[in-house]
Amino acid sequence: xxxxxxEFSATDARKVALFAQGLLGPRLPGGPAAMVRRLGAxxxxxxxVLARSHELVAYARHGPIARERIERAYWxxxxxxxxxxxxxxxxxxxxxxxxxxxxxxxxxxxxxxxxTLENADKSCADVVAQLQARGPLTARQLGGAKRGGVWWVxxxxxxxxxxxxxxxxxxxxxxxxxxRVYDLAERAIPTELAAQDLTDEECAHRLVGAAGGVLxxxxxxxxxxxxxxxxxxxxxxxxxxDLVPIRVxxxxxxxxxxxxxxxxxxxxxTGRSLLISPFDSLIWYRERAERLFGIRHRLEAYVPRHKRLxxxxxxxxxxxxxxxxxxxxxxxxxxxxxxxxxxxTRDAPRHVAxxxxxxxxxxxxxxxxxxxxxxxxxRPELESCLAELL
Numbered sequence: 001x002x003x004x005x006x007e008f009s010a011t012d013a014r015k016v017a018l019f020a021q022g023l024l025g026p027r028l029p030g031g032p033a034a035m036v037r038r039l040g041a042x043x044x045x046x047x048x049v050l051a052r053s054h055e056l057v058a059y060a061r062h063g064p065i066a067r068e069r070i071e072r073a074y075w076x077x078x079x080x081x082x083x084x085x086x087x088x089x090x091x092x093x094x095x096x097x098x099x100x101x102x103x104x105x106x107x108x109x110x111x112x113x114x115x116t117l118e119n120a121d122k123s124c125a126d127v128v129a130q131l132q133a134r135g136p137l138t139a140r141q142l143g144g145a146k147r148g149g150v151w152w153v154x155x156x157x158x159x160x161x162x163x164x165x166x167x168x169x170x171x172x173x174x175x176x177x178x179x180r181v182y183d184l185a186e187r188a189i190p191t192e193l194a195a196q197d198l199t200d201e202e203c204a205h206r207l208v209g210a211a212g213g214v215l216x217x218x219x220x221x222x223x224x225x226x227x228x229x230x231x232x233x234x235x236x237x238x239x240x241x242d243l244v245p246i247r248v249x250x251x252x253x254x255x256x257x258x259x260x261x262x263x264x265x266x267x268x269x270t271g272r273s274l275l276i277s278p279f280d281s282l283i284w285y286r287e288r289a290e291r292l293f294g295i296r297h298r299l300e301a302y303v304p305r306h307k308r309l310x311x312x313x314x315x316x317x318x319x320x321x322x323x324x325x326x327x328x329x330x331x332x333x334x335x336x337x338x339x340x341x342x343x344x345t346r347d348a349p350r351h352v353a354x355x356x357x358x359x360x361x362x363x364x365x366x367x368x369x370x371x372x373x374x375x376x377x378x379r380p381e382l383e384s385c386l387a388e389l390l
Contacts (some may be wrong), residue, residue: 004275006244006245006246006247007246007247007248007249008217008246008247008248008249008257008265009248010247010248010249011092011321012265013216013217013248013251013255013292013303013323014293014296014321014322015264015265015269016215016216016217016257016261016262016264016265017215017216017282017292018216018271018272018282018321019216019269020213020214020216020217020258020261020264021036021039021214021216021228021281021282022035022038022039022048022061023060023061023062023282023318023331024264024269024270024271024272024320024321025058025264025267025270025275027061027062027063028061028062031062031065031069031073032058032062032065032070032074032080033073033075033080035057035058035062035073036073036074036081036091036092036093037093037095038214039057039090039281040086040092040093040096040210040214040216040227041087041090041091041213041226041227041281042054042057042058042074042090042091042281043057043086043087043088043089043090043279043280043281043284044083044088044089044090044091045089045279046178047301047313049312049313049329049330049331050275050329050330050331050336050359050362051067051282051363053277053278053279053280054070054074054091055067055070055071056111056275056276056277056279056280057277057279057280057281058070058073059276059359059362060274060275060276060280060318063358063362064361064362065362074091074175074285075174075175075257076342079173079174079287080093080094080095080169081093081094081173082094082172082173082188082189083171083172083173083180084100084103084165084171085100085103085166085227085228086100086226086227086228087225087226087227087284087285088228088279088284092293094173094189094190094193095119095193097171097191097193097194097209098196098197098198098203099203099206099207099227100200100203100204101168101196101198102198102200102203102233103202103228104166104167104168105200107167107168108164108165108167108168119156120160120163123156123157123159124160124163124164124169126157126160126380127157127160127161127164127170127182128169128184129140129171129185130142130143130192131170131182131183131184133183134181136174136181136183136188137181137182137184138176138179138180138181138182138258139155139157139158139161139179139180139182140179142157142158142161142182143155143157144157144158146174146315147149149169150315152177159245161182162334164182165180165182168185169184169185170182170184170185170227171183171184171188171189173188174385180289182382186320194213198379200233201233201236201237201293203229203309204230204233204234204236204237205237205240205241207226207227207229207236207253208223208227208229208233208237208238208241209241209242209243210227211223211226211227211229211259212241212242212243212256212257213260213261214226214281215258215259216258216261216264217246217255217256217257217261218243218249218255218256218259218288219251219253219254219255219256219288219291220234220235220238220254220256221253221287221288222258222285222288223238223243223287225285225288226281226285231340238256242258242259243257244257244259250291251291252339266322271318271319271320271321272318272320273317273318273319273320273351273352273354273358274315274317274318274355275315275317275318275329275356275359276315276316276317276318276323276357277315278297278299278313278314278315278316282318283295283297283316286298293322293323294323295316295323296323297314297316297326299314300312300313300314301313310326310328310340310342311326311327311328311329311339311340312328312339313329314327314328314340314342315327315328315329316356317348317351317352317381318355319345319347319351320349322345323344324343324344324345324347324348324351324352325341325342325343325344325345325348325351325352326340326341326342326344327341327342327352327355327356328340328341329356329359331365332365332369334364334365334366334367335365335366335367335368335369335372336356336359336360336363336367336368336369336370337368337369337370338356338369338371339371339372340371340372340374341370341372341373341374341375341382342374343374343375343378343381343382347376349378349381349382349384349385350380350385352382353382353385353386353388353389354385354389356368356386357386357389357390367390368390369387370382370383372385
């Protein structure tokens with residue numbers, strides 16, 4: 001390649017990005033455990049509509065896979081994962097434990113968090129003592145996670161456990177009923193991983209290279225966002241990675257590509273019609289999603305109902321290499337409810353119908369109900385497409 005003189009079209013960039021993310025071409029092999037290693041991070045969130053977001057990410061790449069299998073891959077006895085702060089709270093491959101030492105080190109230097117501990121030393125010592133004596137425990141088992149009242153206010157015990165998690169004294173490698181289970185890192189992290197003591201630059205070098213591989217094509221900001229690496233560190237290590245500089249038509253920022261990801265440009269690959277979680281790594285960085293796909297998507301779960309444009313948890317609908325609309329889904333009994341469907345392209349109805357039908361099968365719904373369609377005059381098209389598939 002000729003470095004930065006190489007220019008790619010926006011279509012090429014989308015194809016490379018989707019293939020790198022496991023959303024174009026054959027379904028990812030190896031199941032959810034292999035998917036976590038490939039993506040490097042699966043974001044967690046408490047919102048559950050069709051399913052929780054970490055399940056939706058696996059579903060998008062594997063199809064109607066058993067949800068129990070997804071949970072086992074993330075938190076089962078044989079799982080090889082841990083939870084920590086990547087760009088947000090994420091499930092991460094266990095082998096990446098050493099790569100987040102730069103964040104744990106920063107937390108230890110910081111010495112505090114946005115939660116206030118009245119008696120930090122005593123509270124933290126009590127949590128550690130309980131875990132030493134009783135084994136892995138949830139915050140509730142440690143003494144409670146929430147104080148009384150309407151709002152969610154953490155107890156001293158919960159704050160202490162989270163602070164110890166941030167600094168690497170504790171680790172979460174399991175969830176029970178979606179509650180974190182805390183354990184001592186010295187007990188739960190394999191010795192060969194715990195013994196690695198990487199510098200900030202070494203951590204950044206490996207994380208930036210990995211981010212480039214899973215993004216396929218990315219700007220410096222994209223690379224920084226993916227694993228939450230500071231921009232200054234990205235700039236320091238970028239030249240030492242195998243990422244190559246390119247230009248993408250329509251992008252006003254320099255870009256970088258993973259050589260292996262560029263191999264997809266000479267191949268014909270089959271796309272799919274999918275509902276994509278707003279927390280999926282394909283679109284979690286909104287500026288990148290707009291630059292790649294031309295969609296201005298914002299999660300409206302925390303927007304007052306009367307101000308929402310597309311719905312509480314509107315999921316973009318991917319059709320091959322483009323987004324064609326949005327669906328705000330829900331469930332009532334055994335019925336999947338499309339509370340608000342937004343059709344944005346000529347062929348959107350058939351892709352939305354396919355995505356809804358497959359999703360309904362996955363969550364065990366035997367019927368689909370559509371409430372609102374925009375534009376309203378296209379409702380018959382959508383209903384016709386659904387009737388053909390059901």
